[in-house]
Amino acid sequence: MKILAIETSCDETSVAILNGDDVTHVTASQIDVHRITGGIVPEVAAREHVQVMIPIIKEIMQKTVLIPDDIDRIAVTSGPGLITSLMVGVETARTLAYSWNKPLFSINHIEGHIAANFIGNPDIEFPAVALVVSGGHTELLFVPKPGTYELIGATRDDAAGECFDKCARILGLDYPGGPEISKLAAKGDSTIHHLPSPMLDSDNSDFSFSGLKTAVLYFHRDNPDAKLEDVCASIENAIVNVLVAKTKKALKVHGAKSLLVGGGVAANSALRTELENLNANIYIPAPEFCTDNAAMIAAACRFHEQPTDLFSFKANPNWELTPR
Numbered sequence: 001m002k003i004l005a006i007e008t009s010c011d012e013t014s015v016a017i018l019n020g021d022d023v024t025h026v027t028a029s030q031i032d033v034h035r036i037t038g039g040i041v042p043e044v045a046a047r048e049h050v051q052v053m054i055p056i057i058k059e060i061m062q063k064t065v066l067i068p069d070d071i072d073r074i075a076v077t078s079g080p081g082l083i084t085s086l087m088v089g090v091e092t093a094r095t096l097a098y099s100w101n102k103p104l105f106s107i108n109h110i111e112g113h114i115a116a117n118f119i120g121n122p123d124i125e126f127p128a129v130a131l132v133v134s135g136g137h138t139e140l141l142f143v144p145k146p147g148t149y150e151l152i153g154a155t156r157d158d159a160a161g162e163c164f165d166k167c168a169r170i171l172g173l174d175y176p177g178g179p180e181i182s183k184l185a186a187k188g189d190s191t192i193h194h195l196p197s198p199m200l201d202s203d204n205s206d207f208s209f210s211g212l213k214t215a216v217l218y219f220h221r222d223n224p225d226a227k228l229e230d231v232c233a234s235i236e237n238a239i240v241n242v243l244v245a246k247t248k249k250a251l252k253v254h255g256a257k258s259l260l261v262g263g264g265v266a267a268n269s270a271l272r273t274e275l276e277n278l279n280a281n282i283y284i285p286a287p288e289f290c291t292d293n294a295a296m297i298a299a300a301c302r303f304h305e306q307p308t309d310l311f312s313f314k315a316n317p318n319w320e321l322t323p324r
């Protein structure tokens with residue numbers, strides 16, 4: 001089955017064609033544009049998506065040497081995300097599905113982050129636990145079988161990626177902050193400055209990262225000359241510690257055979273190393289499939305049988321995979 005997928009939920013315009021385990025994707029990043037403002041301006045993101053959308057669809061069809069007749073399904077991210085960005089992908093997919101006469105599948109972005117693990121790994125053992133750590137989400141989910149999700153715990157305020165980005169901003173680092181903190185942390189010592197891992201010892205599986213952000217704000221105000229590498233190592237350590245501890249507990253409580261990790265923060269090498277020491281079959285996508293990409297949307301499309309009604313579906317910026 002050949003699936004053409006489109007992803008525009010935030011600041012990457014991505015199209016992919018998935019054919020079995022054979023994946024081709026073209027992703028146009030807007031990072032350089034948003035670096036100027038130190039974050040995403042939604043209208044600017046939408047305009048950037050509009051500019052590159054048709055050229056990258058043409059590019060992927062040329063790259064794969066496919067014609068519209070060869071495509072079996074069209075999949076698109078319809079939420080959660082920025083409404084202005086989502087609408088560009090949704091309307092492009094609707095138009096393509098109509099004019100090429102293909103079934104259209106509306107896909108949840110968070111399901112995509114989890115499904116990225118199925119690219120090249122068709123034999124994942126269940127039940128599984130999924131850890132989604134991205135710019136907007138930090139969630140632990142129980143996955144009894146492919147395509148079925150139950151929420152175990154989630155952040156009560158900021159997401160882990162958001163915390164990385166905001167701490168980086170406090171420290172005057174470049175955008176996006178996660179990779180910047182990670183790079184400096186690799187050269188630092190996390191034992192010199194203590195920063196809190198909020199909710200590390202709580203009885204539940206929820207997370208909270210806004211307290212860490214505030215702690216970093218006050219620490220930096222009071223210790224402006226502290227070595228950045230050491231501060232970054234402490235921030236990374238505080239985030240990774242709590243993610244790993246709660247994931248370990250969830251694996252045990254749910255008797256999970258596999259751990260499926262997804263989202264941009266899954267590209268963090270300290271987190272990857274710590275998770276790999278846990279007692280389960282660990283799946284973490286290659287870094288290019290951790291951050292937003294359309295290949296993961298095509299992979300999630302394979303969990304679904306029923307196409308979406310072409311005319312009634314809409315972008316839904318608040319579409320949660322497992323509402324609380």
Ligand SMILES: Nc1ncnc2c1ncn2[C@@H]1O[C@H](COP(=O)(O)OP(=O)(O)OP(=O)(O)O)[C@@H](O)[C@H]1O
Pocket residue numbers: 009010080081109113133134135136137160161162164165176177178179182263264265266267268269290291292
């Ligand atoms: N190596 C890294 N270490 C830590 N964080 C990272 C790393 N690489 C990327 N990130 C973080 O990942 C986040 C982006 O991930 P992703 O693209 O999945 O988020 P999003 O799509 O904006 O949010 P969501 O998927 O919740 O809608 C950013 O916060 C970025 O700082």
Ligand SMILES: [Mg+2]
Pocket residue numbers: 109113134135263264291292
């Ligand atoms: Mg994402």
